[in-house]
Amino acid sequence: MTKLIDVLELVIFRHRVWVIALFALFTGYLAVQATNLRLDAAFTKNIPLNHTYMKNYMKHQKNFGGANSILVSVCDRDSDIFNETFFNRLKNVHDQLFFIPGVDRSQVKSLYSPSTRFTEVVEEGFSGGPVIPADFSASDPRGLELVSQNISKAGIVGRMVSDDFQCAMVNAQLLELDPQTGEQLDTLAFAQDLEDQLRGKYEDDEISIHIIGFAKMVGDVADGAKDVLLFFAVAIAITAVMVYFFCKSLLLTVLPLACSIIAVVWQMGLVTLLGFGLDPMSILVPFLVFAIGVSHGVQMINSVGKQVVMGQTAKTGAQMAFRTLLIPGGVALLSDTVGFMTLLVIDIGIIRELAITASLGVAVIILTNLVLLPVLMSYVSLGDKYKAKFENKEKRSDHFWESISRCSSPKVAKVILVSVALLFAFGWYQSSQMKIGDLHPGAPALHEDSRYNQDTFLITDKYAISVDYLSVLVETTPSACTSHQIMSDIDEFQWKMENVAGVQSTVSLASVAKLINAGYNEGNPKWRVLPRNQQTMVQAISRVDTSSGLLNGDCSVMPVILFMEDHKAETISRVVDAVKEYRQQYQQEDLQFKLASGPVGVMAATNEAVKAAQDPMMAYVFGAVILLCLLSFRSLRATLSVVVPLYVVSVLAQALMTKLQIGLTVSTLPVIALGVGIGVDYGIYILSTMSQKLKDGVAVRQAYFDALKERGSAVLFTGITLAIGVSTWVFSSLKFQMDMGILLTFMFVVNMLGAIVVLPALASVFWYKQSGDKKVQK
Amino acid sequence: MKKKLIPLFSALIFSSSSISDVRPQEAFQAPLADKSLLLDISQIGQKQQLIAVGERGHILTSADGQSWEQQEVPVNAVLTAVYARDKHIWAAGHDAVILYSGDGGESWQVQNFNPELQKPLLDVLFFDDQHGIAIGAYGLFYRTENGGQSWNKEAHISLLNEMDVEYLESLKEENMAFYESEMEAILPHLNRVSVAGDKLLLAGEAGTLAISEDQGRNWQRMDVDYYGSFFDIQQTTDGRIFAAGLRGNLFEYSDEQWLEIETGISSTLNSIVNIEGKPPLVVANKGYYLWLEDSLRVEQTDDEEALVNAVFFNNKILVVSEAGIQELTK
Incomplete structure (x- = not known):
């Protein structure tokens, strides 16, 4: 292993210019690719196609239409529907919907469709006709009166006309494939058409238009997802400020951020190359990649900075940092990648896409932040001023680390472990109550006060039908x-x-x-x-x-x-x-x-698939993490010290979901896997320093103190930075992003605490022969 | 030879059809039974109880008109009518089923069940504990002399108009079997039978209104200027006689003549109900109900469900409807 690193170090740092040129080339190419990245959503991606229910659904979809329909309710704001304006508007909406590409024209139904008929019983048998007669004119009050009678005879109140006679419905089925081009229906373009051509044209002071259905929902989610750009910008700004306070150097701030952005560009470019689009439901993946990138970048600048302070040149410092961080950083990123890949076991299109895009993104961080970043840093010259800034800081922080290192003294460790056990028991109980599926009415991806959900409530309230x-x-x-x-x-x-x-x-x-x-x-x-x-x-x-x-x-x-x-x-x-x-x-x-x-x-079907996926997914994520830890630490004790806190935290996250009434759904299911994948980083960084010292027989507390000195500030810093960035999602206009934001914030912060507080306590138990209350040597 | 072939042939048809091995099926105890389609309601003798019957063999009883208890019933056929006489209750319905309870509606036995007929019974009436009749579609007419232990079919050609009677008589001579099958086809649906003093009144399909003075053994048609169906004929407490039918048609019998009353609605009138201390009530489809005051008053329920029959109980007007038990408040 060491030999391999030697070779790598030699090759990379001898040909720094080439390395940079190569990265520049790739970045340029992938950036061009990334510009072609489209937002993309399809109904079938959201459902577990291989579930028995969905096989039955697909089998009969041709005959019975599917679940992919659209309901448009046209409402008069002030009076009942029997007036000229309303009927003309309803006709406009019906005709317009008929011509929007993607609509199954044989399945557009409203008062105006010829298939909407009434029948009445007369002495001779049946009598009937279309509800709106062929010679109907909306300007003729008698015509309106007749239609009013026909509506009542046809028994369509509650379905095509609202119970209070203020609204009428136009509904349509959507085609999965365009019959002319044979291409997949572009759901987002369709949703935009609905917005522009129906609501845009026909809603005014007199008439309101309410649209619901999967396509519209996804359209609104995509609109909301555009906020993510803003969150992205806010997160970059916050991170930049924090990194600057951490390293006190503009250049050192720019480099890890730039490398992380490069990782995002690569990821987006690669995703496009693979032929995927970016689903609104997984739009936060680039964000996550950036955050993880920064977290590893900070470890790198921290390490280089420390070398420089100790008197090395920037180049040697960078080389040393590369050497020491390639293994822990690589293992951590690899376990992130594997953690995300485990999501592939879930047979739902968007979760698989998320798995692929996220694991790709994390994998490229290995290159950008563990290779490119140290190479770039080797060019930086850090003057005496920089060193002076850290001279004092080291001393101040030593005191802080010393107090934290008490977590590994047997007495404190016992208290910690007992509290963790209690917390775990509580969390276990709560998490067993976790609900599967959506817990709230309306579209769960959107907030309750969103237009879409308001429209849903209006329609379910005014009509007897329900979606x-x-x-x-x-x-x-x-x-x-x-x-x-x-x-x-x-x-x-x-x-x-x-x-x-x-x-x-x-x-x-x-x-x-x-x-x-x-x-x-x-x-x-x-x-x-x-x-x-x-x-x-x-x-x-x-x-x-x-x-x-x-x-x-x-x-x-x-x-x-x-x-x-x-x-x-x-x-x-x-x-x-x-x-x-x-x-x-x-x-x-x-x-x-x-x-x-x-x-x-x-x-x-989705609920059942999600429920069925939950346990295997956790098993695979933890299996992968355990395997990678065993490989890199070659110690069961070390592995357990990392994995136990991680597991406790993931159980607590589920308990939090119960408490906050967040159901386990397609959008929240990946969060735990993501959280575990990212949370493991902290433990690995700390333990990679500790484990060698423990093997050498150093006392647990001393080993832990040394690890904190070397990596502690970076761990604390990344935990807080990631958490602040993700917590901005609480302000998202999308409910599911808010939920993910809360859960990820929780996982980042608590996993960090787990690595700093619980891990050393466990270590003091596992290496009990080396543990003791002896003071550390600074 | 020819005459013998036809019964044989029809026997073959029936044995091959699945109907012949239909057995009565027990009704399912459903939470929504009192919200289901209910078709008749009646007060049970002195017990101050109510009984309602309807689809899927639903028989519900209630002591207060508020909470309803579904009884265990050995059939799940649609029950169209119920008649209560003290503890003795009979319910009739599709598959020509007649059910009997001797304990005020708590336990039920099948007295008659004949799905092969493919005819529903639509009303049932008893003169005393032993003697009663049940009437139904295509002139179906049963009589019992022993409290329903046995029911005998009767055919009442006198319910037909003269032309039809003549036609049938001409067939009788040629071909007895054809005569019988034609008669079954021609006889009108008998929708309602009611008591007016010592007489019986009957309302049926195709303008059929008839009166009998001998408990329905012989019928006298009453001429009326309407050829649509009648669904009820009743004598009201003040002695007037009304007939109600299809598309809002309402007639009153006075001076040996049926006179039309303009209702202004085109929904079927289902039942005429006597309400203590109030004018008679007519309940109709589409949630309409009419008070037969000096000038007719028409009301409509909000949900517009068809109202089939009603009863006055504890100062409340309770109707059976498409959507179960409802109370009329206007």
Whole structure:
């Protein structure tokens, strides 16, 4: 190992100019690539495509549309909808939505679509027609009156017209692929179109436009994600100021920051080269890369600075720093990389992307901050003035480190370890209560007062429909809808599901067939049954079109749609469990109740995937960290000293999630892996100095004191810097960024404390023969 | 030879169809039963209790009209009517089911269940503990003389108009089997039967209104200038007789004539209900309800669910509707 480092040192520091030139070249090339980086979001990336539910969902998506729909509610601000302005505006919105690329034109529905019809029972049987007649003119009060009557006859209040008659709905299904070009739908461009062409054009003092649906949500998230640039700038500024106070040299401040930015540029360039875009959900990855870069950069300038103060030239100092930090820094960054890579086990597109982009980013830091940075620093000349600044500081800080080193004295260690054990027990209990999934109504990625969530609340409030629905796909034999037995079975299932707490209402072909049968019998509610007579059944079913989404072409598949009160994880799992329990008892060969489609079906699958991924992910992250520590320290004791505090902190982070009501979701799941990956750095830096001394038989407290002297300030400093940078996310307009910000801040700070307080306490136990209360030698 | 073939053939059809092996299925105890479609409501004798029946074999009882208890019932067919006579209660419905409870609604037995008929029963009425009738679709008419232990089918051609009667008579001579199948097709749905003094009144499909003086053994059609369906005919407490039907059609019988009352609504009128100390009430689809005051008063519920029948209980008007039990307040 030492030989390898020797060779590397020789090669790199003999050809410094070449190294710099090479880096410049790569940076230039990748910067050009990075300019092509696009924001990119796709519905399918957010769902666990290989989950059974999602396979069923994809299988039937063609027939029943998916969960990817868009609802546009057009509302009159002052009066009911029956006025000229409103109807003209509604028509505009309908037509405009029809022409927005990405919309499935056969699935645009509103009062204006010809398929919106009313039927009424008259003495001769049925009579009916389109709700808005062909000769309708919005300026004719009689026409409006007629439409008002037709709406009431058509029974669409609550679905297409709001309960208070102030709004009307236009809804559409989205296509995953553009039928003309065959390209993936550009969700963000689509969302922008909605904003520009619907809200921009048609919202004013009289009419308001409310848009919800996955595409719109992602669009709003992307808009919010643009704030990240601002946070990025703020974080760089804060970091710069802090680094300056740390090193008291402008040049030394600029170098680690520049190298970290270079790492970000490389990462973005490489991601583009690999053909990925930047998903709004993972937009904070570059930020994280920067933060990690700075953290390692500071170790580097700290080390070089110390060498210089001790009288070396900048070049020798840089070379020495390179030598001493390549191994701990490399191991730390490698465990970050591996930690992020473990996220690949989760079969959800955006988490995999996050895993790839983040691990790439961290891996390039090895080059930029462990190679380029020392090379650059070797050119810096640090004068006597610089040395003088640190002369006194060393002495002052020695006193500070001395007091901290007491953590490794057996007495204090006992107190620390007992408190940690208690904390751990408490955290363990709390973390077992951690909830999976979204805990709040509306779109969890956005704040409750965001326009999108306000629109969601308005629509769920004013209409009987809800965007939170789950469809159970009933797979049976062709023409099954004409069988009284099968339809009764579906009806029975539907009724039992309707009785599950959390289900608001339900609809299926069976329930609609009963209504139609009553319709054929003069609208008499006493005839609301599934006819035993097959011809009568056929007569009823034939009035239901496949575009209703209640049956496929040969009615071998009929969804039962369950509208839910909310999409809280416990509601979802209660309903999903009820479906599973029912089918356990009643499912037959030719009557299968398949989960699941609809937005809540997707959530159910995601929740299950996230829940299933949680334990393996933790196992892999810790497995990787343990393995790397064993390899680099060759000591079980050292490894445990690093890993135990890390584990306690990750359990506490979960406890914090319970306390703050942050659910484990696609966006918060990676946080713990990220936190562990980054948190391990502190321990590795401290222990890499300590472990050699411990092997040489130095007392634990002395070894720890020496380590603190060498690395302590850098560890403290990075912990605080990272935490301050990340904590600015609390002001993000995106709820999930806020959640991530809180959790990461917690993990950075507490992991640092773990490395400084708990690690030495553990060491004093593990190396009990070398521990003692003897004072340290400064 | 020909005559024998047809019953044989129809026997074959029925044995091959799945309906013949349908057994009654127990109703599921559901939290939402009192919010489900309920079709009839009645007071149980002196017990000061209410009973309501509806879809999926739901039978609910209540002592206060507020909280409802779902009873265990051996069928899950839609129940359309209930008749209570002290402790004896009969409920009738689809699959020609007739259920009986001898203990005020706590336990139920099947007296009749005949899904092969593919006809629902729509009303049930008893004259005493032993004698009663149940009526339904396509002229379905059952009578019992023994409290429902056995129910016998009757066909009442007198409910048809003259032309149809003549046509049927002509068939009778040629082909008995065809006569019977035609009769089943021609006979109107019988929607409601009610008592007016010692007479019976009957309302049915296609302008059918009839009166009987011998507990429904013979019927006399009453002429009315309307060919749509009637869903109820009742004598009110003050002795007037009303008939209510499709698309807001309301008639009053006076001087041997049916006179139309303009209601101004086009929703089906389902039931006419006597309310103590108030004018009679008509409940209708789309949440409409009409007070038969000197000048008709029309109200509508907020949720516009179809109101099927009602009862006056503890000074409250309780209706059964598409959305379960509701109270009318206006």
